[in-house]
Amino acid sequence: MTNAFFFSGRELTDEEILKPLDLHHFTVRPGLSETPQCQRCGNTTNFSSHPCARCGKICTYCRNCIEMGKISSCTKLYRWNGPEPAHSEKAGRLNWSGTLSAGQHTASENVLRAIQNGSEHTVWAVAGAGKTEVLFKGMAAALSGGKRVCLAAPRADVVRELAPRLSAVFPDTPPPALYGGSPDRHVYSPLIVSTTHQLFRFTEAFDVMIVDEVDAFPYTFDLSLQYAVQKARKKKSALIYLTATPEPSWKEDIKSGKREATLIPARYHRHPLPVPKMSWCGNWKKTIVPDPVQKWVKEKQKALLFYPHIETMEKALSRLKEVDERIESVHAGDPLRKEKVEAMRRGSIPVLLTTTILERGVTFPGVDVAVVGAEDRVFTESALVQIAGRAGRSAACPTGDVVLFHYGKTEAMVRAVEQIKQMNRLGRDRGLLDG
Ligand SMILES: [Zn+2]
Ligand SMILES: [Zn+2]
Structure with a gap:
């Protein structure tokens, strides 16, 4: 034997080396079912075929998840x-000394109960309520009990923000962050943070599945992502x-009690949500940067300025560079997206x-927010509520300016403002706000 394998300094026998490959420890399935349905992403409509180099036949393959490697009729999954790697005894050790608000506390207990019972629970928490903290207790209990936990979010920016936070909170179980192109893709851990896209890699792997921003694009519009979440979690x-x-x-299901949920209508720092002001700015598509903007x-000093389209945003950027050359723009396909978001967080921009990609999930302390062309249909009620929710998130800067510059009010704008005011009323009624 030319290759020797060592484990803890001891040379292993052939038998021991081959044991993990024992096929009893694998379930083998065809990559595509008869229908066909892709067994990785659940796609039933988007296929193509080609003369296959592997099997020499004309093979059908899935186009939907091809960026993760081709699944064709001759692919075996x-x-x-076999047994899962044992977790460290300290996997659930929680390094967090913060305190929960009254609203967070209720949600935290309900999440813990759902995790222990293997049931379903929804946390409806206003932007800045501190929903991540609501998970810590339940996650710690699960990890200490040897369970595997996944926190999934539709957007990579959110995953990149959550992973370091959880690493600080669970220092013995720093989670790999999985997103397209992430360096952590092949790391095993009892705790992972992942985009919903990357969940295609898992089958019945997790005892606890947490889906953040469940109302966000692309999750709500892409059935295969919902399939990915269901496939990645264990049956129980x-x-x-x-x-x-x-x-x-x-909302209907929550009101009628069909969906079990906890509502947190107020932010943890007990200040009300900033209510957006509406400001008519004329035909901004002509002026691009209207005078009031x-x-x-x-x-x-620190602001996010939302535009509905990349084209108008880039035109606005060249004008605003004259005001301050450090001003930048970002959109979904921007190759420097990650770097710019980090620079914004550091305060160097x-x-x-931005387009709506930064409408949610990201936190820049002390930021003010404005929308140009708030009447555009990309700014739905929930998009506007999320955008307004970027302001005043930190305890040090709990207020913030939110302006909707528009060329004609829409129903979505009016409803977004009403929703924010309603949450502030609820927060006050429940004693969750000061003043
Ligand atoms: Zn597929
Ligand atoms: Zn083939």
Whole structure:
């Protein structure tokens, strides 16, 4: 034998080396079912075929999940069903000394109960309520009990923000962050943070599945992502949903009691949510940076400025660079997206122009927010509530300026303002706000 394998300094026998490959420890399935349905992503409609180099036949393959490697009719999928790696005894050790608000405390207890019972629970928490902290106790209990936990979010920016936070809180179980192109893809851990896309890699892996921003694009519009979440969790597992702006059908189900949920109507720092002001700015598609917008930008040290389209945003950027050359813009396909978001967080960009990609999930302490062209249909009620929710999140800067610059009010704008006011009323009624 030329290759020797060592384990803890001891040379292993052939038998020991081959043991983990024992096929009893694998379930083997075809990559595509007869129908066909892709057994990785659940796609039933998006296929193509080609002369296959592997089997020499004309093979059908899935186009939906091809960026993760081709699944074709001759592909076999192997799933490990042997024993799971043992977790560290300290996996659930919680390094967190913060205190929960009254609203967070109720949610935290309900999440813990759902995790222990393997049931479903939704946390409806306004932006800035501190919904991540609501998970800590339940996650710690699960990890200490040897369970595997996944926190999934539709967007990579959110995953990149959550992973370091959880690493600090669970220092013995720092979670790998899984997103397209992430370096952590092949790390095993009892705790992972992942985009919903990357969940295609898992089958019946998690005892606790937490889906953050469950109302967000692309999750709500892409059935294969919902399939991915269901496939990645064990048959008996807990399912926790987090949302700041549930869809109308979810709201109905919560009100009627069909969906078990905890509502946190107030932020942890006990200040009300900033209520957006509406400001008519004329035909901004012509002026690009209308005077009131220019004035607003000049007054700000740290601000997000939302535009409905990349094209108008890029035109606005070249004008605003004349105000301050450090002003930048970002959009979904921007190759420097990650770097710009980090620079904004560090404070080296005073005003960041953005499309709706930064409407949720990200926190920039002390930021003011404005929307140009708030009447555009990309700014739905929930998008506007989320955007307004970027302001005043930190205890050090609990207030913030939110302006909707528009060329004609829409129903969505009016409802968004009403929703925010309603949450502030609820927060006051329940004694969750000061003053
Ligand atoms: Zn597929
Ligand atoms: Zn083939």
